[in-house]
Amino acid sequence: MPADSLFRALGPADKSVLIEFEGAFLSVPAGISLAAALLLSGVTHTRESAVNGRPGAPYCMMGVCFECLVEVDGQANCQACLLPVRAGMRVRRQRGARDVRVGDHGEEGADE
C-alpha cells in the first residue's frame, strides 16, 4: 500500500551532488547517507528480497536491518544507510542474492 513519504530534509542543502539510481540522475544533498538521499528523492523501492522477492526500502537507518541493500558501482549488497553519498555514484536496486560464480569458468566477484 503506497503512502506519501514522511521523510523530509531538515533544511535546504548547502551543497548538492549528482548520483545515478537505476539510470536516472538525482541531485541530493552532500554529506548525507545514500539511504537518506534515496528516500529524500522519493525512491520507495530500493531492493528485492533475496528470500522472497518482496520489494523493500531503507528502514532502520543504522546498519541493522539490511532492508536498504543496493548495488553501488558494481558492488552488490551495500548497506545504503552506512554509505555517504559521493558524486557520480552509480546505484542500482539489489535484486535478490548476489551471484558469486564458482569453478574454473567463473569470474571471481562478478555481480551480474
Next chain:
Amino acid sequence: MQKPDVIIVGGGLVGMSIAYGLALLGRQVSVLDEGDDAFRAARGNFGLLWVQGKGYGMSPYAQWTRESVALWPRLEASLQADTGIDVHLRQSGGFQLCLTDDEMAEESRRLLWLREALAGDYPFELLDSAQLRARLPGVGPSVVGGCYSPMDGHVNPLKLLRALYAACRMRGVKIINGHRVSVIGQFASGFELQAGEQRWYAGQIVLAAGLGNRQLGAQLGMDVPVHPNRGQILVTERLKPFLHYPTTYVRQTDEGTVQLGDSHESLGFDDGTSSAVMADIARRAVQCFPQLDQVRLVRAWGALRVLSADGFPIYEASQACPGAFVVSCHSGVTLAAIHALRLAPWIAGEFDDPAVLPFSLQRFSQKKEVCHAG
C-alpha cells in the same frame, strides 16, 4: 492448576524435541525455559545433520546417530503437517574437506574404524583433490582431499526451533519462559521445581538444560559431567546458491547466507567472539572456497557446545529418583528426530530401549575420560 505428566527443564532443541515426542504420545507436558540471558546452543549452532566420524570409539553412538537421520524425514513431515513450517531438511550427503595430509589420514582412519565397527554398513568415500573438485566445484587448490558421506545433511536450525515451538503449542504443550529453575525437590508423588517464588509439580521431570544440567543433576545426586566448548560462527551476505552440500567448515543456508565455522575453544562460559579465531575461520573458509575471498561478512557470534566428558550423549533414567531423566548432548539438530520419536517414548515408558543403555551416566564411573569432541 492442573499438574502435567512431565515437566521438561530447558526449551532448546533437546528439550523441545522431547516435549514434541511426548505430546505426540498424548502426554501432558510443560516446558520451563530460562530468559534471553540463557546460553542458547539452539540459537547459535551450525545446522548440520552430521553422521560421518561421529561415534569413533563408541559405536552405539554412531548407530544412534544413523538412526536419527533415518528418522528425520518423519520428524520433518510431522512438523510440516502440524505447523506448515518447512525446516528445509536436505539429506544430500556432506563433505569433510581436509586441508592437510595429516587431517586426511586421521579422518580416513576414523571412518574406516567406524565402518568396521558397524559391520560394513557405513557408506562414505575418500576423495583425492581431483575427485573432490569434480564433485564439489569451487574447492580451492590447497584442499588435499575430502570425505563424502551420503548419510550427512543439513537443516535450517532456527526454523527447526520455531517449528518445534509451534508444533508443541499446537499439541497442548505449555511453554513457560523466563524462569530459571534453581531448586528441585523429590517427593513420593513426584517432583517440585522451584524458580524464584514460583513452584511447579510433575510426576516426571526431564533435565534438558544444556550446561545447566550439571547443577540441576547434582540436586538429585547425579554427577552430570558436561562442560562448555565455544564455537564461533561467521555469516556472509546472501549469495545465489553455489554450494549444494553441507561441509563441516562452510555451509550455505536455504536463504543464501553462508555460515563459516567449526572452531573449538575451552574458555568456560565466555560465549563472545575473538578476532584471532574469526580470522582463522575466515582464512580456512577461503582456502576451502577461494571465491569467498570477495564476499562480505555480515554477522558473527559465539555459542557454547554442551560437551560431556567423553563427547557422547548422556541419557540417564535416575535409579535413585525414579521419574527423573537427564538428557545432554551437543548434537541437538542431528539427534532431534530420535529424541522426538524414540527417546521420548522411552521416557514415557512405552518400551524398554536397549539402545539407550550405553549412554547412561554409569560409564563415567567405569572408565577414564576419552578426549573426543565428535
